[in-house]
Amino acid sequence: MMRHLLSVLLASLSVATCGGTATTPTTGIDDRYHVITTTSMFADLAKMALGDTAHIESIxxxxxxxxxxxxxxxxxxxxxxxxxxIANGLGLDGWVDAVIDAAGKGEADTLLLGEGLDHESGWVYLSKAEAAGTADPHIWLDPKGAVLYVQRIADRVRRDAPTVAQRISVSSADGIKMIKALDQDIAAQFFAIDPARRKIVTMHDAFGYFARAYGIEIVGVAVASPGQDPSAQEIRALIDAIRAAGVTALFSEVQLPSKVLNQIAAETGTAVLQDLYSDALGAAPADSYLGAMRTNADAILGAMR
Incomplete structure (x- = not known):
């Protein structure tokens, strides 16, 4: 699959550059350090780390x-x-490897935020693949993980662009301060709720770090991974788990279709509530990392209260 994608990209790029004007890198954007991230979530974390010292785009x-x-x-x-x-790694955005190869870039030009990480809090494993030891890549959904990401981005660009290192230090410190304040506020609200009510069902297996940070039990997920529909047996098992746990609300995700979740809600008499933000940002107020996390927390808290 990855080899096929690489060949398609290379062929398309070759066609675009043959017999006429060649496609050239867009280095004329401005003179700042130029960062490309795989997702809008990482683009915003990069903005928190780097401030106005870099031009940042998401693919x-x-x-x-x-x-x-x-x-x-x-x-x-x-x-x-x-x-x-900037990518995450850990299986989240593996398609970017082919794009990097096609662009003539390599490991020296890449920062994989989730890999090679000394993750002090320990890893969370995907519920459908725990026996295989598959790590959940969504580390940033625990704000402590987002702090680690901001630090990694700042450290890397300070090394590459020492002339703006001091400005990066100020920007990243401010960003980390805001993330920590958000974390403290969200934690205070969740831990004020009876643990028996801190139970959720989400669209896909993305909220393990968020749940661990705030003492939430994930009763189940509708799909193990985007694009993988559950079997009838898996749907029945989740319906039974929802009823046994007394879960009253299911949460969809902004970037994923919720057909399966709607089916489960109809059978259990539960409500499908607003989209959560896991991999990508959305419209205001969820157009930043802080805003998306606040939106997620408010939606889940509202269902628990």
Whole structure:
């Protein structure tokens, strides 16, 4: 699959550059350090880390699904112009490897935020693949993980662009302060709720870190991964678990269709509440990392109270 994607991108890029004017990197954006991220979520964390010292773009648009995203030749051109490509790794955005190869970039130009991480709080494993030891890649949904990401971005660009290192230090410190304040506020609200009510069902297996941070039990997920529909047996098991746990609300996600969730809600008499934001940002007030996390927390808290 990845090899096929690489060949398609290379062929498309070759066609675009043959017999006429060649496609050139868009280095004329401005003179700042140029960062390309896979998702809008990481783009906003990069903005918190770097402030106005860098020009930052996301490949996957807000509201799109990073798991099933199909890059285009224009994405190759974007990456060609980048000083740094930021991805998560851990299986979240593996398609970016082919784009990086097609753009003639490599490991030296890439920062994988989730890999090689000294994750002090320990890993959360995907519920459908726990026996295989598959780590949940959604580390940033615990604000402590987002702090680690901001620190990693700041450290890398300070090394690459020492002339703006002091400004990056100020920006990243401010960003981390805001994330920690948000974390404290959200935690205080969740831990004021009876633990028996801190139970949720989500669309896909993305909220393990969020749940652990705030003492929430994830009773189940509608799909193990985007694009993988559950079997009838899995749906029945989830319906039984919802009834046994007394869960009253199910949460969809902004970038994923909720047909399966609607089916489960109809059978259990529960409500499907507003979309949560996991991999991508959305419209205001969820157009920033802080706003998306606040939106998620408010929606879940509202269902528990």
């Amino acid at each position: 996957v648009p807000a509201g799109a699904d990073v798991h099933t995203f199909e890059p285009s030749p224009s994405d190759v051109a974007k990456i060609q112009s980048a000083d740094l490509i």
